[in-house]
Amino acid sequence: MWRNIASNFLTIAIVLLVAAAALVAWGQQQYKGPGPLAEAICYRVESGASLRGVAADLADQGAVSSAYIFRVGADYEDKAGSLKAGSFLIPPKASMAGIVETLTGSGQSTCGTEVNFRIGVNGADVVVRELDPVTNRYEEVAKFDPAVEAAPAAYVERAEDPAVRFRITLAEGATSWQIVEALKRAEFLSGEPGELPAEGRLAPDSYEVVRGASRAELLAEMQRRQDAVLADLWAARADGLPYDSPETALIMASIVEKETGVPEERGRVASVFLNRLEQGMKLQTDPTVIYGITKGQGVLGRGLRQSELRGRTPYNTYVIDGLPPTPIANPGRESIAAALNPDETPYLFFVADGTGGHAFAETLDEHNANVAKWRAIEAEQGSGN
Known part of the structure; x- marks a missing residue:
């Protein structure tokens, strides 16, 4: 009898174990x-x-x-x-x-809802957008320039919601002064920005922040990121470059950043300026002259005058030899990479080609022909044809 009871108990135990295992498997x-x-x-x-x-x-x-x-x-x-x-x-x-x-x-x-404060070369704006979870697409619900416009109701209604995310997006080529002045208009940030960061030391990037975040701490994070990028790329730089420090390379990177908006041209533009330095030629680049006039405080908004191209400032590369004393903007990672690992080319000249890019030349005769083509394009555009 005891044997039967034990056998039945064992059978029941096995059944229960199997059922438990099945239940666990089902749950998993x-x-x-x-x-x-x-x-x-x-x-x-x-x-x-x-x-x-x-x-x-x-x-x-x-x-x-x-x-x-x-x-x-x-x-x-x-x-x-x-x-x-x-x-x-x-x-x-x-x-x-x-x-x-x-x-x-x-x-x-x-x-959810995202507020993106975008800082660019020509100004800053605020874009409010919401993600439609069904389409997985962001829909813009408001956009305004805080320098000249009052915040619209669509922003005011959402900005105080704890669920809203805030982001600062910093474009390549903005100056430190432009960035700081823009951050002063970001009402969701707090505190004074502190001392103006050195030119070139702020990393163009996207920064997620919370309401009430410190302007000074945000600027410090921008500097930390740029320092990290510069250190990383400096360690992997090409041999034989004429830079005595990472800071000197940053000056060249800022010039490359301001000279071209075409990503694949950066290495060629850097090569032109490095070839010029190697041959003892002046860099002759307009963005440095402009920086000498504006000190990075806004956009010149007009063409350069002949008197300005001839005037001696530390940034007039038509007059001075070599690089200017500081960067002229905050370059992005790709422009820093181009300055530290440039293309190998024979080019000494470049000029706009009418497509948004540039025509490069090895000799002055070739360059003059490219300039003539560009002048013809300018004349045609000016005539409205």
């Missing part, structure tokens, strides 16, 4: 398999939210099939206490495992 499949969400949603995790509350909310929105399995899975992966506040895009059919990873990962919001 539910956790890792495709979810029930039919259309993408933008899900907001509030600061201090609990996993239990988030799981229940996701179940109510049809993003997960079981709040309990969601919680157990997150706990098993040791992510139950790692929720990040923010707005996150959850795609259709996202698994519970995928949703947990999204809500506990980097913490960088991937949807």
